[in-house]
Amino acid sequence: MSLxxxxxxxxxxxxxxxxxxxxxxxxxxxxxxxxxVHEAEDxxxxxxxxxxxxxxxxxxxxNALKRWxxxxxxxxxxxxxxxxxxxxxxxxxxxxxxxGFQPRVEFSNSKQEVExxxxxxxxxxxxxxxSAVTLRYFEGLPNExxxxxxxxxxxxxxxxxNTAMKMMRQRLVKEK
Amino acid sequence: xxxxxxxxxxxxxxxxxxxxxxxxxxEIHLTACSTCQKELEALTATRGxxxxxxxxxxxxxxxxxxxxxxxxxxxxxSKTRPGIPGRVLSRIKASVSGGPIWKPAMACVLTxxxxxxxxxxxxxxxxxxPEALASNIVCDSPEVRALARGEPQVDAAKVSGDKGYVLxxxxxxxxxLALVDLAKGSVVRVFVISLPPLTExxxxxxxxxxxxxxxxxxxxxxxxxxxxNEMFPLPPVLRLEIIDGQPVVWSEGILVGTVLRxxxxxxxxxxxxxxxxxxxxxMVTQLQGHVRSPEAEFSREKLVxxxxxxxxxxxxxxxxxxxxxxxxxxxxxxxxxxxxxKLNEEIWSVRIDLDNQAVTSxxxxxxxxxxxxxxxxxxxx
Numbered sequence: 001m002s003l004x005x006x007x008x009x010x011x012x013x014x015x016x017x018x019x020x021x022x023x024x025x026x027x028x029x030x031x032x033x034x035x036x037v038h039e040a041e042d043x044x045x046x047x048x049x050x051x052x053x054x055x056x057x058x059x060x061x062x063n064a065l066k067r068w069x070x071x072x073x074x075x076x077x078x079x080x081x082x083x084x085x086x087x088x089x090x091x092x093x094x095x096x097x098x099x100g101f102q103p104r105v106e107f108s109n110s111k112q113e114v115e116x117x118x119x120x121x122x123x124x125x126x127x128x129x130x131s132a133v134t135l136r137y138f139e140g141l142p143n144e145x146x147x148x149x150x151x152x153x154x155x156x157x158x159x160x161x162n163t164a165m166k167m168m169r170q171r172l173v174k175e176k
Numbered sequence: 177x178x179x180x181x182x183x184x185x186x187x188x189x190x191x192x193x194x195x196x197x198x199x200x201x202x203e204i205h206l207t208a209c210s211t212c213q214k215e216l217e218a219l220t221a222t223r224g225x226x227x228x229x230x231x232x233x234x235x236x237x238x239x240x241x242x243x244x245x246x247x248x249x250x251x252x253x254s255k256t257r258p259g260i261p262g263r264v265l266s267r268i269k270a271s272v273s274g275g276p277i278w279k280p281a282m283a284c285v286l287t288x289x290x291x292x293x294x295x296x297x298x299x300x301x302x303x304x305x306p307e308a309l310a311s312n313i314v315c316d317s318p319e320v321r322a323l324a325r326g327e328p329q330v331d332a333a334k335v336s337g338d339k340g341y342v343l344x345x346x347x348x349x350x351x352x353l354a355l356v357d358l359a360k361g362s363v364v365r366v367f368v369i370s371l372p373p374l375t376e377x378x379x380x381x382x383x384x385x386x387x388x389x390x391x392x393x394x395x396x397x398x399x400x401x402x403x404x405n406e407m408f409p410l411p412p413v414l415r416l417e418i419i420d421g422q423p424v425v426w427s428e429g430i431l432v433g434t435v436l437r438x439x440x441x442x443x444x445x446x447x448x449x450x451x452x453x454x455x456x457x458x459m460v461t462q463l464q465g466h467v468r469s470p471e472a473e474f475s476r477e478k479l480v481x482x483x484x485x486x487x488x489x490x491x492x493x494x495x496x497x498x499x500x501x502x503x504x505x506x507x508x509x510x511x512x513x514x515x516x517x518k519l520n521e522e523i524w525s526v527r528i529d530l531d532n533q534a535v536t537s538x539x540x541x542x543x544x545x546x547x548x549x550x551x552x553x554x555x556x557x
Contacts (some may be wrong), residue, residue, distance in 0.1 A: 048246055049249060049253070137223075
């Protein structure tokens with residue numbers, strides 16, 4: 001019996017197997033999208049509650065399930081931020097820069113500092129660019145797969161990644 | 177190609193996604209254009225920073241306690257949405273209302289007969305389940321029997337590969353988690369599950385709940401007393417799950433145990449603070465005289481005396497360790513005893529070979545870590 005069939009029988013172990021297999025993927029995606037562990041934990045739960053509720057409605061194989069899980073996770077992240085109303089991430093980076101924070105091109109910063117800067121830069125992107133960056137650079141998915149997940153043409157994926165990288169480069173790398 | 181065209185292709189160039197001819201064109205342009213070169217350097221640095229962060233993210237895993245919170249939320253959801261039994265029932269109801277009543281009734285009886293026959297056949301063929309086997313091994317262990325002050329009660333047993341995890345509690349409600357090596361048929365380690373101490377307010381509320389119970393009132397009428405000093409937190413509803421091969425014990429609500437004494441008799445009442453009621457009152461056999469097993473009878477003093485032949489145990493006792501429990505194994509372990517010592521917050525188990533009347537091992541019993549949302553995880557490797 002496939003994972004999808006096992007899950008759709010409704011037995012607890014089916015859902016548990018699905019959770020075990022994809023919990024880290026969902027958690028990582030949420031963490032890349034939000035840059036916040038606690039938010040990622042909440043989104044992980046909300047995503048699997050959606051999955052639980054949609055058991056009877058889902059149609060497709062495991063590849064389709066995986067794509068759908070990415071889509072649900074991303075939508076949950078976007079909803080989460082919409083509900084929070086203010087996008088505190090972008091605001092903090094701008095305020096940090098106003099207060100004299102200067103991003104550098106050299107890797108003299110500590111590992112943690114670099115990661116915080118990257119999370120902030122990702123957080124400054126708008127929803128569609130952030131989703132593309134998360135799937136491409138954090139989840140390592142090919143552009144074709146991203147196009148299917150986000151339901152957009154391949155060319156749009158490439159142009160979103162291009163724009164996102166330029167925006168992030170502006171924030172992360174100081175001109176020499 | 178001009179700079180604008182090149183800049184639009186730099187990311188694809190970095191990702192090695194350009195056709196050979198385009199790649200060559202970009203490289204030719206880069207050798208002559210310092211602006212585009214700088215842009216490539218900046219993009220490379222950006223990608224480096226993103227890759228570094230992505231590498232850290234890749235190593236992150238979902239915390240194990242999420243599953244418990246999720247299960248809790250799903251349980252609440254399923255109360256408002258019929259689960260499998262509800263659906264099966266509604267299907268049976270539908271078929272009953274739609275046709276002659278004897279047809280579904282006969283189908284149910286036949287299904288039941290087939291189910292019972294299959295279960296009986298399977299039980300006869302495969303013998304006890306690994307969970308039952310693990311539970312038996314744990315109930316025979318001298319340490320677990322010592323900590324339980326007699327017969328341990330099994331709350332849950334789970335098996336993962338050749339490892340078994342069995343959650344037990346004693347008559348007075350203290351919980352232990354035992355790790356079993358199923359291949360060897362022995363207990364590898366025992367963990368004591370400790371809870372944070374009760375607040376003064378919780379003690380006062382527990383006292384009031386206890387006094388309102390008829391059984392406790394009878395004990396109080398016969399000279400029993402409720403003392404806040406003899407109230408302790410108990411692991412309430414305990415669940416055991418294996419997450420990523422690690423045992424995690426999950427508890428819900430707050431239970432309080434209170435000791436009631438009349439002369440030499442001791443009772444322990446279990447109080448559910450959330451529900452505001454006394455769950456049960458049971459008499460506890462005190463370990464004063466002899467420690468019994470079907471094959472051997474040893475006095476507690478005799479066991480303590482044997483432990484003193486070991487230099488390490490003598491050291492512990494000199495440092496102020498107290499003997500808190502003693503017990504003898506059962507079945508295959510009937511020739512083994514365990515004496516439990518407490519030194520400050522440390523709990524030590526001394527194993528005794530009863531045939532040779534000698535100490536065979538002295539081990540520290542770990543306390544399970546108390547994590548978020550009342551999760552206890554021993555953190556086994």
